[in-house]
Amino acid sequence: MQTLIQSVLALQGDALQTVDVLLADRHIHTVAPAGTLSTEAHQHVVAGQDKLLLPGFVNGHTHSSQVWQRGLIPQLPLELWLANVFDSTPQQLNQFYWGAVSTAVDTLLSGGTCLMDHAYVIPGQEMETVDALVRGYRTVGIRAVIAPLLMDLPFAAGLPSGCLLPQADSPRSVAHLLALMEALIAEFHDPDQGIYIGLGPTGFHRCSDSLLQGCSELSHRYQLCYHTHLLETRAQQRLAQERYGHSAVRHFHDLGCLGPRTSLAHAVWLDDADIELLATTGATVVHNPVSNLRLGSGLAPILKCLRAGLTVAFGCDGAASNDAQNLLEAIKLGTILHTVTDADYQHWLTPAQAVELATVGGAKGVNLSDCTGMITAGFEADLVLYNLNHPSMLPCTDPLQLLVLGRPTDVVDAVWVQGRQVVGQNEVLTVDIAALHHALRQSSLNLRHPQTQHHAVEPHYRDVMLSS
């Protein structure tokens, strides 16, 4: 199967050029100057006029099951928000299937071809939960890394200055969790089908050192992405100092958990030494600007990270802390937000740089930079074709600036993932969208419940975090 995209404005390195792009099976076969590739009878030919072709973006961090919690959780700091999230987490396998489908659809229709699902899995039904997610992602045909959230410390351990709350949850042992991960890898890791398993310890705040290290060993053994939350909040920064006597970055480094396959979600509360240290390891920072504002987590030092040579990717984070799963929105905010941290505009992110973070940076963050993130011969064909004639892309000025700094809507004309076309004329071709919407409408009725803003942990949180 070959597809020839003719005379299309496409990203080549950091510039736009008009080219012909030939896809053969799952790969980009040839990229050549416009008009130089002739059509052949067996090819599917796509006219590139008034279109823009970019590598697919990567959503570097989300939690697909939170689709069911969109619009549900009040604006609270992470630690109090989490208590509310736990109370309303879905527990039905079909909700996990539809959560994956919904997340995949939103990703494709906002320019993404790959996502990192830092996935909640139902305790005792871990295999079944991941199976539901895999079915969802394979049905839609998106590339997905599934990194089940692992933890072996109770919720209260994640708060600074201890907390005397009784704990309802009974965490699993490290050995149990690592054996589970080996089983998940054996059963579901399938790069040919675009499905990957990652190691996803929740974060240092909920994990023992032996769990963090055990995940790292599996990551090395199977060459898999190691993905974790890092210093999302000021409370976590304080907790690390209490528990280790130094920064969490230093602790991860000392445990041997940082390397080129590591991606770290949030990384808001890094100091300059953390940034320098991270840059030496080849790890990727995943920036989730909408979630960081929604939860009041703070302004991640993204411009400093980039100047230190760190790789940065973008993420939406889950729908409970970003009530939309739109990559273009996250990229826009991540592009304009950091002007307030640096008066010198020569350091500000440009639209072209933002696209590089979302593609090349995103691919590196999910350990796939050898096959996706660029429009170049030999790479897999993960491509998004945007409609430059859409009203939200008018007038016809700078296409990248309109895409990144505008508010494009319904502009994704076509998407290919591993060479397979999964979106055409702004419609996902692979899944019954009406059934998805029906499922969201029906099941949400069962989930609706009063917002439980006030949680038993709140007095402790206010005492520790707001009294100084």
Added chain:
Amino acid sequence: MQTLIQSVLALQGDALQTVDVLLADRHIHTVAPAGTLSTEAHQHVVAGQDKLLLPGFVNGHTHSSQVWQRGLIPQLPLELWLANVFDSTPQQLNQFYWGAVSTAVDTLLSGGTCLMDHAYVIPGQEMETVDALVRGYRTVGIRAVIAPLLMDLPFAAGLPSGCLLPQADSPRSVAHLLALMEALIAEFHDPDQGIYIGLGPTGFHRCSDSLLQGCSELSHRYQLCYHTHLLETRAQQRLAQERYGHSAVRHFHDLGCLGPRTSLAHAVWLDDADIELLATTGATVVHNPVSNLRLGSGLAPILKCLRAGLTVAFGCDGAASNDAQNLLEAIKLGTILHTVTDADYQHWLTPAQAVELATVGGAKGVNLSDCTGMITAGFEADLVLYNLNHPSMLPCTDPLQLLVLGRPTDVVDAVWVQGRQVVGQNEVLTVDIAALHHALRQSSLNLRHPQTQHHAVEPHYRDVMLSS
């Protein structure tokens, strides 16, 4: 003509209730408990199930002609960005007409029923320019306040520490400008038709005291809105100290320009004394969060303003500094952005508060709080009906949170402005949308030109603003 909206979830004060709403001619006639108003033969009946009815938002600050500069101007601080904007400002009257139409359409389809156009007008063709804008707004049927940008100081006067650049512009005299405003008021101010003229001195940085005061006198005489830029940038804060020896807020106050009809765009660089002083005057601050990040202007102290009792409204600002004109996007960002300025989450804006700023606050900012911004009997019918069944509003959790914190798209089912339905089934009913898009596509070809990031003023700017 009567319209009965039956059994609709509607904002009543700060809570949602299911009610029947009867519109008669241009007014809201009755709001009653659901099921209590019976239909009559001559009424247009609208089913309110699965819908949300809100007062129309007000876009408190934009510049409609910048529609033509979407995607064109690089990310630069205001002072350098402005130089680029001047270079590419449209000069054809039909561009002003279509700019108004485009701005009005984007406003309606993102929940707005009224806008403040702080309008560039072609020198020497001021009457014709405003005529084009009025035709655009009346064609679409939106409520619009047109406040022509007035200035009598050269561009270089708006920079701190002076600037030796030769000036191409030759500002008009105060007398000329005020006479022009009187003529515009006489010709175009027409509240019955939803068209208002406002006094719009650009800002203290480009205006003499006599122009600022002359505008204030006209505002008092004709009871019109007084709208101006205030302390958008750190450079303006420094300029005020240089020129007056005290804050720009104090200066406006001493000139007698601050009062309940005053609305102040941006107000980023306010100190605590400024906020206290503003609160005593009854003035409104218009918050433009997207533009403020796009230009690196800073974080406006919105939470402090609200706690001091100031009225705050939202604005999109022009499309050259916010490459979209979507009110829901500006409201979302303005709601979540300020968490980083205050660790106490009890001070954060809720979705319901954000809607109040966008409606009641917005109405006050354009001097129309006696007739728009609330769903209450006797007010004019400026109403927006949202589709809660749209995929971007699923699952069915909290409607206000989904609207404000999600990324709603194509959810505006119907809009009434002064009782006239101007949107139905997410389509603007009053204007030929295809003709608008054709105009944007065609004329934009003539505007495309290389981005002129580097301007002669740049060395001075860097020397003054970045060297310390």
